[in-house]
Amino acid sequence: MLPKEEGLYNPTLHHDSCGVGFLANINGEKTHRVIEKGIQILCNLEHRGAIGGDMKTGDGAGMLTQIPHDFFKKILPFSIPQPGNYGVGFFFLPQEREKREYATQMVEHILKEEGFSVLGWRDVPVNPDSLGEQAREEMPFFKQVFVTLEKTESHRTDPLYLERKLYIARKVMEREALKSGWNLDEFYIPSLSSRKIVYKGMFVSTQFVSFYQDLGDSDFKSALAVVHQRYSTNTFPSWFLAHPFRYIAHNGEINTLKGNINKITAREHTLSSPLFGDDIKKLFPIVNPSLSDSAIFDNVLELLTMGGRSIEHSLMMMVPEAFGSRYHISEDKRAFFEYHAAIMEPWDGPAAITFTDGIKVGAMLDRNGLRPARYIITKSGTALLASEVGVLPFKPEEVLEKGRLAPGKMLIVDTEKRRVIKDNEIKSSISRQKPYRHWLEKNRILLKGLFGPPRSVGTNEKLLPIIQKSFGYTVEDLRKIILPMVENAQEPIGSMGNDTSLAVLSDKPQLLFNYFKQLFAQVTNPPIDPYRENLVMSLMSFVGKEQNLLEETPEHCHQLKLSHPILTNDDIHLLKNSSIRDFRVSTVSILFPTTGHIGSLQRAINSVCREVETRIDSGDSLIILSDRGVTEEKTAIPSLLAISAIHHYLVNRGKRHLAGLVLETGEAREVHHFATLIGYGASAINPYLAFETIIDLKRRGYIDSNLSDEDAIENYITAIKKGLLKIMSKMGVSTIRSYRGAQIFEAIGLSKEFVDKYFTGTSTSIGGIGIEWVEREKLTMHREAFREYSELKKHLEGSSFKGSKEDNQMYSFTSTIQLDSGGRYSYRRNSEKHLFSPEAIVALQRAVRNNDYSSFKEYSTIINDPKKSLCTIRSLLKIKETTPIPIDRVEPIESIMKRFVTSAMSFGSISKEAHEAIALAMNSLGLRSNCGEGGEDEYRFYSKVGGISLNSKIKQVASARFGVTSNYLVNAEELQIKIAQGAKPGEGGQLPGHKVTREIAKVRRSTPGVMLISPPPHHDIYSIEDLAQLIFDLKHGNPNARVSVKLVSELGVGTVAAGVAKGRADTVLISGGDGGTGASPLSSIMHTGTPWEIGLSETNQVLVKSNLRDKIRVQVDGQLKTGRDIIIAALLGAEEFGFATTLLVSLGCVMMRKCHMNTCPVGVATQDPQLRKFFRGKPEHVINFLRFLAMEVREYLANMGFTTLDEIIGRVELLELDRTKLNEKTRDIDLSKVLYKPGIQHSKTSKSKQQHNKNIPHQWLVSDELENKILQQSRDALENKRRVSFTLQIKNSNRAVGATLSAEISRRYKDKGLPEDTIHIKFNGSAGQSFGAFLARGVTLELEGDANDYLGKGLSGGRIIIYPPAGSSFIPERNIIAGNVSLFGATGGEVFINGMAGERFAVRNSGALAVVEGVGDHGCEYMTGGRVIVLGETGVNFAAGMSGGIAYVLDRNQLFDTKCNLEMVDVEHITDLEDEQFLKEYIKKHAELTKSRNAIQILNMWEEIFPLFVKVMPIDYREALKRIKETELEESDNANVTEEVYA
């Protein structure tokens, strides 16, 4: 069962992912074979699931089938009516007999109440022996009930009558159980239906069949089966959370769940349907929020389906495909989606959903299509869909069609109509069943002039600075936030980490926004690239009164359409003065008096809430909450508090959906502000004061006079829009409609009471201030602002001073009132505190340069001094007093230092000199340095300086895979998968072309001068099972290396870490959210990710609780600075410690925070040769620093009475909150969650994993057998370079085939590999994921069959050939033969595919050559080198972010440019003879190697077909090639980092 919320563990935070699939007899024939094969599918998907800490308990598996009537008829002791005329309920009940009987009685009672007759009960026979221990302990009792309903008239006319009645009965039972205080472990109904039945539970798929004996019965028949294998980040046995649910099985994640739940709850109050009549009340609550995201989704889908919509219609509402203008889709379909956008927000997140209503079975993907779904239709009438191909073998000649679901697409098998229905047919029929397009045209409200170019904004110059101050504006807000947005139309960039104090610890009054941290996707779902893939994203929304969810009328879309949520002053004026039928707009002031006692704020909120409600009751559709009119006596309720309080008030009242809320506020100015406001319920925001500020800045000459006022404001709005997309994308959310109210934030330093009341559902991990302090901080700002003003006013009234009149005018307000400096982004004395104060920097540098420990102590005293730097959570902690021991009894510093590593810093973000100094320092100490994500020059693997190796022992594998080759992998001791980076988790980056010097280009395998992009997600990690796959790949790519996974501290990181442990990583790194960066948007540095204390503690707690603590080492980094920091981290559970910023400071960094400008004046973080000359760092400086740290740790240990660091790991009970450090503001800080000690023995929990890295047995690697065969048969080639060639069978569970062989080659022959085709292996069958991963030069893999995702991942010079098996009758170029994300990060080699590949073919390819017959969406994304030839169709968004390499596409209908993302490339006609020769040569080769009919035909008709080829040429690349030809690569002058940034 799921543990209760304890410490930082929160049961709602777990994630799951998995393998899904369905199998159906298209003709509807019920057979037992469907069951058998369904189970086989499950077993073949087993590697996508996971098992828990007891190494036996699976995360869950299950199967949904039709009611097996024959089976029941055979075994039941009582008779049952004709199929379809009775219902079967499956119950998970308590093992305890008494409780169980009570439950069955309740069930019977309710059934009777609802008009059913109970035919009988049946105990479901099960075999618990096969279960894991945890699963067995928690196993429920299984019962089935059989019921009928008296036949009535409606029964005859409505085929769903019985289903609906069963639905109502089940909801009543669930509610009753909830009322009786039963949790879901005690009472759960997997299914109650006349059509479907669900068998599921806590096991791995192989245990499935032996557990439920029913399924083995040959009379257990169904025409369809939906199957699911779960991989959860949790390991708490939970039977009911296994899939399938009643309608769906889901591989994915709903990121916007909180918002969706709130919205559906609010809608209950206007829900009505003739189908339910009064019974509708029995359905409430529609969702049980304690269920998983998938279960809640299922609840709502069920409501919609039972409420009268077809299942496909309902799914189209809940998971709409992208319908932006970039998509070429029918007008009716677009109208359908737009119309429904006014009814329901998307349930957003990655999703592959298989679904069934008992007759139709199907599957769909969300708009991003990141989860795989491959299908096969056979000639004999079987339809199979699964996460992987090869889960069921078919003879080649049986296969009619092989395909994959494309993003946003759906596929249905209708067993009644006996047909497979494809996406186009489904959607066109549904989108035309009502005249949606006409309804929209007539009813949607487009305010004339809205979003027109903004006209100039009036400012009140005299009062402006005062109002600014009242809203807490600082000089930094003006110059560092607003100005760059106006100038560049994008968010400002900064560098290094955030070392200012947490908002709650700051001495300066804070905006409420600063207490909220943005959440972001890591591992369990991918972030989106908001720049290259923005076509799937949308800022459009409807605002106004929502109608009954279960109806469809033209009125439903009588709402205001907003193309984005930022309103100009004109827009708001228009809204206020609009007069539209049934769409009344009113304005409510959100000011509160400054003169009263504390408590005014709360009173004001109460009254505003009531006022808004009154307006809604009187029929207003849009409420503008306005804080205009701040005066000395009245100030603004913090806008975030206002919106969230009202939002939640209305949700509770069931009225939230009856009106839109728009904010007119002076407070919002940076992107984070807008995101929080929308995240807590605002539909649109008018930041009037930001606009006035812009105009004022213009007036004062800060803005180029050539930029008109209108354009300045437009740019600012653009920057906000881009920023919003970025923040949404970080969480993998595509539309603002679902982001609104989704509350994707966590609070830090706000009291639970306050958060629960006004930000209901938000988590706050450390407690803190409540509404009184929010009020006080606001009033402090306000009074400070008005202090001088009021004095002057008084004075002017009765003027009597000596100055002349002119003087008087000179001493005018506007000019002399000065804003505070701010001091967040740059240090300012008397402003925000920074950990790295100037004094600390100087002391540290003195210490390491003079090898002077006393200076180091001075440094650490400055950092640890609570008076100077009460910045962090750890500064509030006290280490409990224990009995000291003599220091010589403590382990030596060498042994302490073994736990030190460097955190990733790429060559590119720091200079070669600095990078190598760090490597030398670490290697001379025998420790590990981290090369960062930029790859590493091969020479460093083998070079030494003074006998010390230059090689970085930790090699990073990040999203761009720069330089990740087989040889790179084998030269590492540790491979680190960088999921996120503290400064900008969930974001990608870019290295502008002018920074890509020859050296960097070489290391990153690209072209000098060409921009390099790091995508936000790893394109091979869309979910937790994908991460497990990458870990698997890397372990095969270098079996000697340990694998670590770098995560960033945030709410829920502990459960992700548990998933990482289950994915068999050796180390998990919890990185603090305030860690450094070479460049990152300022708002990301400041507002994303939490301090490591929280994430580390959560990780330790969850791992201990899940019995996984001893399976993985825990490392921590992010602003670790002193021995005390290390001790505290160790007590909270960390075993290893990473350093970065402090090392740079030791090497001379003076915290300029200009890394992103390339102007580092001390040569540390710059590529400018002029500046690199000034680098004065030495490896000894780093060595001294680490030694000092260890010395200090040792002193602490002696004082604490411990002989080794190992002894204190996880000893959180030795820490306590130091109350003496608290002041009036911080007195309610509550660290009990962070300091919570999970109740398992210490010895078991905090076991050090120091030896864990060496020689881990690999018996869990399914492919080992095959891989060993390969190695054996290749021995002659490996040892003597003799050619070998052999044939092997392959299946989908053989994954990463070729990786270990490549490791052997690289180890022996380095990057050069073997001569071409030295090892030639022929495979037959379906290859598992990552086929040919990191394949080294000299190996050819020839596959007759098909391949799954990640084909040729990191291809390092090898060759892969794939073609359909002999005897296949389908047309290769129209059928999918390779999965998604082929050639990800390939650096060299060749691939020939006779068939289509899925989405993202050749993503991040930087050197491989590929010929393929067709590709899905996003082909050649982020490519920087190599060549790709596509002999057929491509999907949309081809070449997005492609900055190098060349693609050739056969464009038969000459519409390719409509599918190509033309932002960075040109589509050219091929004129160059060289190109033609190249093309012809490789198509010929393709024809020879794969026997492609298509290629042969093209060659035969070369003269006719060749002119149809187009060449996709990146613009920068062309320039760069030209420059290289001219051999003059000049660096441009300025480091103007755009859009995003590099690591």
Added chain:
Amino acid sequence: MGSPKGFIQRERAETIYRPIEERIKDYKEVELTLPEEIITGEASRCMECGTPFCHSLGCPLGNLIPEWNDLVYKNKWYEAYLRLELTNNFPEITGRLCPALCETACTLSINRSPVFTRQIERAIAEKAFKEGWITPHPPIHESGKRIAIVGSGPSGLAAAQQLRRMGHRVVVFEKYPKPGGILRYGIPDFKLEKHILERRIKQLIDEGVEFETDVEAGYDVSARYLRKKFDALLIATGSREPRDLDIPGRNLRGIHFALEFLAANNLKVSGEVPQEEAPYIFSLPSAENKKVLVIGGGDTGSDCVGTSLRQGALHITQVEILPKPQEWNNPYNPQWPNWPKILRTSSSHREAEAVGKLTRLWGVMVKSFESLKTERATSDRVGRANFVRVEWKIDQNGRFYPKEIEGSTFSIEADIVLLAMGFLHVRHTTLLKDLKLNYDARGNIETNAYYMTSTPGVFATGDAKTGASLVVRAINHGRRAAEAINRFLYSQ
């Protein structure tokens, strides 16, 4: 920030001095304010550091240097002035006199030449005066509280201005004829022309600060009166007790404390003391046609060099007991961000050297003075000083001490000897005694962290509290003392 790469592209601006041959003939300022276009260029070199050491470790006032550098670069002089004025009451003075710790701490000082922040500050201040931006800021309301400030040096003036702007009635007592203290009577005009001071004092007067000059507190007005009539009393009398020499011949005529010499000259230059009264205050001879010996190698000594030269000295010898500091010709600071111990050559040195009239000696200790024997009799005037060379050693307690080198004695002829060996502490005047103030170990007025002395309601600031230090520190202490007094007054 200035230009992102300004610091790479541009070298530090050079100071512009008036030509030596011209400047040694008068007492006008030697250094000129740099033209605006040079200043904006110089400001472009500022990198607006994430951690600005100039602002945080360098400048005692915490001047928002990166902010106004950026504004100057962008030609927003008025806004630059407003940011400058936030932290510094007298930028035109620090812009001339400050040794510019900000430049020592400038990030560019790590490996190249620092931003010429002092000149930028000076230019902003001068521009502000020229444009009429510097106007009185009289308080908007009167608090009704009265504060007496004793001493009108930089600390007293800064405190006076701050307290007045807070609405208090402020009376400054100055024992000399005009306000300004060391700025007026200590600093030679060639470093700070007195009209620069006048215009600032005018601002203070216009704001309502009252000056009682020619009034010595504790003598002309009693401590008791001050305590009775004022709500708070601030002592800002500086650290005027000079370090003396107790050696044979010290009492010969012609041996003077440097400050007396400089003050007398300033009075002469300004003409504020009628010639007939001058002897009453300072009976000092001119250095004209004399051989001058300056004992002490600091700033005051250097001022003596420049003044003597202008008075027409025949030759000037400046001696220092400490060893000769390291000569340093690189633009960067070898001890960044601290004040480096390197050889400094002032404009006075340079001009005296240029005309061949200066000898500088280090590592020498004066042993005695003697008069020159004339034919008639032994004179009571000094004629020669006898020296011995020393080397510096460390004693058992780790302290440095000078060890005389045997056989290294020598003599120098001198008609005037100026003692510029620094100051011991505040003068222990009757006022301080009457106020019953405690002194710290060094003899300065002891205060708590809030500038209050052992006598409640009596505060001390500037050199009187800290011992002799920089003008910029004095201003800072004046400002902070003002805040402390304000808090004190409202807590009463």
